[in-house]
Amino acid sequence: MKALAIGFLTALFLLIGPTAMACRVCRPRVQAAIHTPEYSANLLTLLLPVGALLLLAAGVFYAPLIKARFLSSTSHG
């Protein structure tokens, strides 16, 4: 088990290390094309559908609480 863990960690280290770069020549160009001033905008637009779905699922999960709070606030208001 210990040998397996050491082997796994070594493989992981090799993968994330510089030797794992698939293309040493194009890598800087790829990195430059990813980390542009548009990076945050790209990330936000990419995550927008996932965020909308998470909000929707949270709304369904907490629907009784939301409904109760809404009903109590309207009855008191």
Next chain:
Amino acid sequence: MAEQLHRGPLISAGLLIGAGLGGFVDGIVLHQILQWHNMLSAKMPPDNLVAAKVNMYWDGMFHAAVWVMTAIGLTVLWRVGHRRDVPWSGRTFFGALLLGWGLFNVIEGIIDHNLLGLHHVYEYTDNKLPWDLAFLALGVLQLVAGWAFVRAGRSDTAVRGEYSRGNTQ
């Protein structure tokens, strides 16, 4: 007095897992196997190695996001399984999975394909709209089918413990 039943938590878990798995189907089948599009393929067509690898990066971010959504869904499902007020209905859960997948297709289709134009379902044609509309239509069909299953599950009232005991008798 009998405890009030709540179906929302199981539907919520199904929505998240269904949407996550739907995202994986999109990424694995349409991005990687068929290679019809990538995450930013309308903005940066993958017609050279650098552009292809940049798209690969954003595909990876997309996969990471849907992985998180699936993991949250599994966590919710695990917690729901312990609740005595949530009916453990296969029809409700399957319907919620379909609803989640359909919602993913409709929301992702409207936002990414139609509004933002990040990519289209099939990039290698001049007329991309029919493919995008077909994707939306598939999503709507999944929503209708999912809703029908969730409605059918309204008559299921056994919670998880009762369901297990019923199976062992």
